[in-house]
Amino acid sequence: MTDYVLGIDLGTTYSAVSVYRNNKSEVIPNLLGKFSTPSIVAFTENERIIGDAAKNQIIRNYLNTVYDSKRLIGRQYSDKVVQEDKKLWPFKVENNGNDKPIIEVKYLGRKTNFYPEQISSMILQQLKENAEKYLGKKINDAVITVPAHFNDSQRQSTIDAAKIANINVLGIINEPTAAAINFGVENKSDKVKRNICILDLGGGTFDITIFKIDNNKFKVIATGGDSHLGGQDFDNELVKFCIKEFKKKNNVDISNNLKAVRRLKLKCEEIKIELSNVLESTIELDGLHEGEDFYMNINRIDFETCCKNLFERCINKIKETLNESKLSKNDIDEIVLVGGSTRIPKIQKLIKEFFPLNEKLNFTINADFSVALGASIFGERLKNNSTLDIEIKDVNPHSLGICSKDGKMVFIIPKNTNIPCSKIKRFQTIYDNQTYFGIGIYEGENPYANKNYNLDNFIIDNITQGPKGSVRMKVTFSLDKDSILTVTAEEERKDNKNCKTLQIKREKQSNLNINELILKEKEMKKNELRRSAILEKKHELESLINSVLEINNPNQQKIQRKARDLKEWLSLSQNEDFNVYESKILEMRKYMKEI
Numbered sequence: 001m002t003d004y005v006l007g008i009d010l011g012t013t014y015s016a017v018s019v020y021r022n023n024k025s026e027v028i029p030n031l032l033g034k035f036s037t038p039s040i041v042a043f044t045e046n047e048r049i050i051g052d053a054a055k056n057q058i059i060r061n062y063l064n065t066v067y068d069s070k071r072l073i074g075r076q077y078s079d080k081v082v083q084e085d086k087k088l089w090p091f092k093v094e095n096n097g098n099d100k101p102i103i104e105v106k107y108l109g110r111k112t113n114f115y116p117e118q119i120s121s122m123i124l125q126q127l128k129e130n131a132e133k134y135l136g137k138k139i140n141d142a143v144i145t146v147p148a149h150f151n152d153s154q155r156q157s158t159i160d161a162a163k164i165a166n167i168n169v170l171g172i173i174n175e176p177t178a179a180a181i182n183f184g185v186e187n188k189s190d191k192v193k194r195n196i197c198i199l200d201l202g203g204g205t206f207d208i209t210i211f212k213i214d215n216n217k218f219k220v221i222a223t224g225g226d227s228h229l230g231g232q233d234f235d236n237e238l239v240k241f242c243i244k245e246f247k248k249k250n251n252v253d254i255s256n257n258l259k260a261v262r263r264l265k266l267k268c269e270e271i272k273i274e275l276s277n278v279l280e281s282t283i284e285l286d287g288l289h290e291g292e293d294f295y296m297n298i299n300r301i302d303f304e305t306c307c308k309n310l311f312e313r314c315i316n317k318i319k320e321t322l323n324e325s326k327l328s329k330n331d332i333d334e335i336v337l338v339g340g341s342t343r344i345p346k347i348q349k350l351i352k353e354f355f356p357l358n359e360k361l362n363f364t365i366n367a368d369f370s371v372a373l374g375a376s377i378f379g380e381r382l383k384n385n386s387t388l389d390i391e392i393k394d395v396n397p398h399s400l401g402i403c404s405k406d407g408k409m410v411f412i413i414p415k416n417t418n419i420p421c422s423k424i425k426r427f428q429t430i431y432d433n434q435t436y437f438g439i440g441i442y443e444g445e446n447p448y449a450n451k452n453y454n455l456d457n458f459i460i461d462n463i464t465q466g467p468k469g470s471v472r473m474k475v476t477f478s479l480d481k482d483s484i485l486t487v488t489a490e491e492e493r494k495d496n497k498n499c500k501t502l503q504i505k506r507e508k509q510s511n512l513n514i515n516e517l518i519l520k521e522k523e524m525k526k527n528e529l530r531r532s533a534i535l536e537k538k539h540e541l542e543s544l545i546n547s548v549l550e551i552n553n554p555n556q557q558k559i560q561r562k563a564r565d566l567k568e569w570l571s572l573s574q575n576e577d578f579n580v581y582e583s584k585i586l587e588m589r590k591y592m593k594e595i
Contacts, residue, residue: 005170005383006131006142007178007376009369010124010158012070012204012232014340015039016372017127019135020380025182025373030130036368037130040067041122043107048528050126062090062262064105068232069123071204072116073161074154077101081228088236090258100512117157118517121164125521128167140168143379145371147205148174149225149397151443152455152485159482164517170382172482176200176209177220177394178374179338183365184213185377185390194333195221199318200371201347202339204230206314208321210332219393222416224321229313231272231341237306238268238298242283245296254289263288275300276343304346315350324416329355334362338370393418396483402475403440403449405430412477415445422478426492429463429471436461437473441487455485463491530578537581541570544588562591 007018007025014036018027027035032052042054042065049057058065068089075082077095086093092104094113102113124144132139144167146158155172162169176198183196193214200207207225211218242264247253254260267283274281280299288294304311322329335355341347352361366373381390396419401411413423429437437460444452464471474490548556548563566588573580 003141003383004131004135004137004139005376005379006128006139006167007372007374007379008124008127008142008144009175009178009372009375010070010120010144010146010161011036011039011202012068012230013039014203014368015123015127016369017131018369018372018376019131020376025185025376025380027369027372028131028134030126031133037123037127038067039070039123040065041069041119042066043105043112045109047531048107048122048524050122058266059259059263062259064091064107066091066103066105066114066119068204069103069116069119071228071232072101072103073120074116074151074157075101088239088261090262115512115517117161117512118164118521120158120161121517121521124162124167125165128165140166141170141379141383142167143171143173143178143375143382144169145173145175145178145375147225147227148176148200148207148209148223149205149227150174151227151398151453152400152483153453154227155483159484160512160514160517163514164521166518169482170379172484173375173378174207174209174220174223174394174397175202175205175371176207176223176338177211177218177392178372178378179336179365179370180209180211180213180218180374181377181390181392182370182374183336183362184216184218185374187362187364195327195331197318197322197332197335198338199335199342199351200225200338201314201341202230203341204228204232206230206317208318210321210325210327216389217391217393220395220416220418221327222321222325223395223397224324225317226313229310229317230339231269233310234272234303234307234341234344235265235268237310238272238303239264241302241306242268242294242296246288246292246294250289250292252289252292257289260289264294271298272303272344275303276345300345307346311346311350314347315354318351318354332360335360336362336365338365338367340368342367394481394483395419396421396479398443398453399445400441400443400455400477400479400485401449403442407448407450409442409444409447409449409452412475413479417479419479419483420481422476424474424476427473427475428469429466430468432468433465434468434471435463435465437463437489439475439487439489441485458487458489460489534576534578534581537578537585538570538576541566541581541585541588544585545570548588548592559592562588 004019009016016027016036018025029035030037037051038055040054042049042057042061054065071085076099078099082101093101094104096102102115104113144158144162146155159169179198179200196211196213198209205227206229209223210221212221243255263285271281271283283296283298285294395416399411399415400413401409404410412425439458441455442449442452443455446452472492474492476488478486545563545567548559
């Protein structure tokens, strides 16, 4: 029997999981029968809640309900994006002391910190458990999707999140690549070769990937986009608009009222979706701030005006990626729209205006689930290679290189290089008797290294001393199929004697103790199961007491007296151990039997 591989679309706002079985890919519903699960985790005095239930209680528990963890994963706390985003979140995001963002919540009555990787792992674990219940068996393997524009650190952190969730990652695949696989499998064509442009605009990210599909061969030509541009940003612009309107009407700035802003955010998300189907809607929130109601008519033009700059950013990113592909607009055979935000009429209008032939827009695949579906198809290929005859050649989304002595970026692996790949660059000492060699590893397109993203730094000491230029270092950058980077350095002697090799696998940016976090998650799960069992036993005792008290029989007065005594005890004993509740149940049943 074929082992299942989950295809997981770990989204900013919603996540989905699918599986390939019976020769097709299918999305797996959660326990509520929904095919997408909110990427939200809530913490309370008694439990941890994930998904729909977490979203449903977000207003009353906004300080301890965490969302958008994907926007934090793999980033540094000092990142400008993190500093801007944290202003919009009601939950606290702090510096862990090592420039790593950490989320502070109140859980089980005490202050608790979680890394973004831990929050993402909780969502992944929930998706895995849903799938296991649906399929009736344990599943270990998964392919997880990431935005094409995710950098090396964000990809590493996504793998870490999966490890914490006890998921074996067979592969990391770019979201538009997964969507292209789903499109290619579902849409066979008489045309042998087709150039396809996938536009994936979701809740938090925008990816553009241009493919050449030749039968079952998928070759990425160019990829681009923005890892911080999506539906959440459109919501935020609407929220800012509403805050200004409230201030106009009431002369009060409510931007520091976290609960009011959270209520506005939820309402603005609803309005954004409505305005994709109607021309006008109404925002109505009772007692939004200090008893003041908020009522406002809003139309599609208002929304489009709010988000004008964001929509322009989308089109500019498409232009950039098309230029990098060295293809013209006319070379693109089809434009495939993926992600819920591509339903926005203005987005579709701008895309139609940008590409010369309107009929190129393709809506034949599911905008919400094509990424998850494609991931499970890819997972099936990886796990059971003979099952699906597809070949995929992806590219790296960012240039990689090191900093030269004058601060310039020395590009070693250029952007849009097919992966996996390995590139070599040689350097020589610049001082007499130089004792060490420094390597600063950067990711980005700017000609100056310090304008790009610093992934890590090495100092290789104890190199052979000699006149400047006499000692050479060979630096190798290798990217695997998941776009994960490994760097090695080798000292080369001109006389080829005493060759010394220093193999260095770059440690990822976050430097998290993953084993420690795995143990912490296991302990949390163990405690939650214990608390759940206690709660069930307590409810069993309550049910037994109530059933006795409901008996309307004068001959049962002794039993009812006993039940009332137990009910009074129970009201004073809310946090007893499992065995205590169990003993009270046995005591009650024994008494009933004797009477």
